[in-house]
Amino acid sequence: MVNVQPVKPSQTRSERAREADHPTSQLAQFGADKPLRLDCGVDLAPFQIAYQTYGRLNADRSNAILICHALTGDQHVFNTHPVTGKPGWWETLVGPGRPVDTDRYFVICSNVVGGCLGSTGPSSTNPATGKPWGLDFPVITIPDMVRAQAMLIDHLGIRKLFAVVGGSMGGMQVLQWAVAYPERVFSALAVACSTRHSAQNIAFHELGRQAVMADPEWRGGRYFEHGTHPRRGLSVARMAAHITYLSSAALHRKFGRRLQDREMPTFSFDADFEVESYLRHQGSSFVERFDANSYLYLTRAMDYFDIAADHDGALAQAFRGSPTRFCVVSFTSDWLFPTSESRNIVHALNASGARVSFAEIETDKGHDAFLLDVPEFFAISHAFLQSAASAHGLNSAVS
């Protein structure tokens, strides 16, 4: 496990910029001879991918698990976050003795291209200008992210991944891995995701983008140069997104109509209700760790994602003949990626003759359930990876 020193929560502009170009992570750098071919038609070069690894690669390089992070996630799955000082974002699922067992597997997680934690993205320095890319950065897609990850896996000398695991936007990448590189993915665990973004999901993302771009401090995306920060717009975007990550029942259970540190309403626009304080906190803490332009690019990538559209509208066609073992997981109260979306994936996999198991987990925690302590989810993940490990000849501990 890589040990990372936490930085104080509120970064300065230069600190944020440093994390973009010189991250507190391992780096794979690709020169002009190894461009990343983007769906928009641009060859991105040079570029870099920041990543973390945990555990040890075995002798025959057959125990690697790639974790794909969600929209506002990053590579810091199981170590202290260099910006926030908080524990890794998936320490519930990943670690010694956990379903993604770092005593047994070699676990890799990279920051997606377009992100802001060290992989090339809009806050990285554009070598052509010496300034941050901003909106000159080309629009990227989920397949682009996966293509970059494949280059990283090549760079690490791994031909085939034992498993690719992810939730939400991470789950989209899992599905894209299986479609793009079926021979390189032994098993795929896709959680709380879909093969295409719905109109409602696009609508919520567009709302968030408009909130960011409406902030005069966004400055057409050139806020680094102007010394500004679209803090208020990004905070509003985060608040909107955060509501979609929780179920109505979870919000009711956590907050109900309880007032914040008071007996009576103030009859003002203060945060009278606990849920208001909570949302304001979610918004303001997010802007300290995330880049506004990355938020635009990554939401856009999710909106564009549509596996079937890339296969003449036939989802089953995309997976035809797949040798990968799939496990698809949904949560009953997830209204952002409802179970109906997971069923679509499962139907397509069934129609394509792929091997798939499916679990819908009863919880009132909403979309965020994949990041929370949900024992049934861990049990299912553990059983799926155990069974896949046996089939893959990974019965013993790391060599």
Place this chain on the structure above:
Amino acid sequence: MVNVQPVKPSQTRSERAREADHPTSQLAQFGADKPLRLDCGVDLAPFQIAYQTYGRLNADRSNAILICHALTGDQHVFNTHPVTGKPGWWETLVGPGRPVDTDRYFVICSNVVGGCLGSTGPSSTNPATGKPWGLDFPVITIPDMVRAQAMLIDHLGIRKLFAVVGGSMGGMQVLQWAVAYPERVFSALAVACSTRHSAQNIAFHELGRQAVMADPEWRGGRYFEHGTHPRRGLSVARMAAHITYLSSAALHRKFGRRLQDREMPTFSFDADFEVESYLRHQGSSFVERFDANSYLYLTRAMDYFDIAADHDGALAQAFRGSPTRFCVVSFTSDWLFPTSESRNIVHALNASGARVSFAEIETDKGHDAFLLDVPEFFAISHAFLQSAASAHGLNSAVS
């Protein structure tokens, strides 16, 4: 029917201010001797209520129907809107031969206190300063709105309303009328509403308020004096709210993932998807007709609404002994005010011994269904009002 001349859609600051103080509607003005007692403890005086009427009051003043409007609605139910030039917002339900039959009933709709179409609100001139109230306007509640409406009904010489009808925030007012003035409400039609705002609903409203207040042009609510307009913030707030008014299925049916006037995605932040263009339009058209501070005040009023809390937590207690005939209507795909909320109302009314009928209407149109062409809704409204009219001795046409 009052004929109103449409004004060009894009109002100037002075035009908006004029509509607030000197609306294109009838006015009931209350002087210092008739203050409006507000829940926050303030006596609001003087104040005015702008209203429209349709049809004729009969000789024994027994055929009056009060319509209560929703958050962004107004008194222009069945006439051309003075700002937008569009038809009245409830011409589907109200008019000759419609369920709320203007040939038979005397229909009244007033702008709520706190609104921006002529009833006293934050964009009205504060007589103490000669400037718009802005955030000096006292925070108002749903009971305050209803208290003001009761003063209007007194002013019109009507002791008892044949019916009170409304959806969403309008439905909240209907319920509050029945609780506050049970002897003055013969029948009550409460559509797509609840007796208290949920944590999720408060969260969406808080998001909208934060979007408005994040806009530097909001200027602490004093934008009229500064000659600014928090257009971008209010537009984002409207976009967020609008998503909640539609169901995911309705968004899918209307837009799916269709691109806007193009074959291929642009790989940019243009409105590639139709749903994005639609939302942007919803946002930008809203800011031409609605006041940003009113949006803050009216969302706040909805958040504070909690009938049970005002009756020792017992909802049934609030309705005990009610002589009113109730009809409660919900829509299957309304996730903002889901059927479970309507069932709570019905259970409380049953427990209190009140007379109530309940209909859940199957539709994929979401919360907005109450404003749209939903024949089952019209049939139920018609049947309920017919039956109530018989019981009220309103069998013949207007005298």
